Amino acid sequence: MRLAYDYGTQKIEFEVIFRKRKTLSIEVEAPSIIRVIAPEGKTEEEILETVKGKSKWIVQKLFEIREMEYRKYNKEFVNGESFIYMGRNYSLQIVVDKSVKTPEAKLIRGKFVVSVENKDFGRIQLALENWYKDKAKEKIAERVAYYQSYFDQNPKRIVIKDQQKRWGSCTKDHQLLFNWKCIMAPSPVLDYIVVHEMCHMVYMNHSTEFWSLLKRILTDYESRKEWLRNNGIKYDL
Numbered sequence: 001m002r003l004a005y006d007y008g009t010q011k012i013e014f015e016v017i018f019r020k021r022k023t024l025s026i027e028v029e030a031p032s033i034i035r036v037i038a039p040e041g042k043t044e045e046e047i048l049e050t051v052k053g054k055s056k057w058i059v060q061k062l063f064e065i066r067e068m069e070y071r072k073y074n075k076e077f078v079n080g081e082s083f084i085y086m087g088r089n090y091s092l093q094i095v096v097d098k099s100v101k102t103p104e105a106k107l108i109r110g111k112f113v114v115s116v117e118n119k120d121f122g123r124i125q126l127a128l129e130n131w132y133k134d135k136a137k138e139k140i141a142e143r144v145a146y147y148q149s150y151f152d153q154n155p156k157r158i159v160i161k162d163q164q165k166r167w168g169s170c171t172k173d174h175q176l177l178f179n180w181k182c183i184m185a186p187s188p189v190l191d192y193i194v195v196h197e198m199c200h201m202v203y204m205n206h207s208t209e210f211w212s213l214l215k216r217i218l219t220d221y222e223s224r225k226e227w228l229r230n231n232g233i234k235y236d237l
């Protein structure tokens with residue numbers, strides 16, 4: 001079922017999927033894909049009313065996605081351009097070396113040094129992306145281990161993914177999935193993302209219990225969350 005309504009000058013259109021569940025959730029996947037997972041038996045009016053109440057959040061999400069897509073093509077991968085890692089900027093230095101088979105990025109003395117066969121945009125991007133993914137794997141595993149003492153549940157696996165619109169997720173069998181771009185965030189924000197997903201091993205929702213567990217571990221989580229909301233869109237290659 002598809003429903004739509006007007007919010008200011010914007011038309012918000014969404015797909016409704018019914019499932020056996022208690023709460024309604026909204027997923028904004030792309031500018032044109034909004035999905036509402038509703039409990040079976042909910043009426044059209046009830047769904048519209050709940051979704052309308054979340055309009056501000058939906059509009060913000062749509063804005064973030066558009067911004068992310070725009071920024072994706074905004075990097076040039078040239079000498080001196082800056083790239084962010086754990087909240088700090090590092091400038092790029094490209095070393096062209098014909099003998100290089102696999103492009104490689106390293107962080108040396110405060111600079112991202114990328115060795116490549118030629119200055120091809122895609123190769124430099126790939127080298128940097130691989131570097132970020134390796135770092136994300138290492139750093140996130142370290143942070144999960146750090147916060148493990150707060151939990152009885154152990155993550156089954158930590159997976160680093162290419163996710164466009166999410167920072168992380170947790171599966172029913174406690175696999176923790178993280179977007180490698182998390183590693184661009186300053187460490188308090190990275191910790192928020194990590195602890196948030198770990199709390200989902202206890203509560204598979206965003207209930208009051210979930211947030212109070214998170215607050216017990218990170219008392220100032222609200223400001224970290226807010227920071228991510230305001231700055232997270234900049235994290236891309």
Ligand SMILES: [Zn+2]
Binds near residue numbers: 196205
């Ligand atoms: Zn969550």
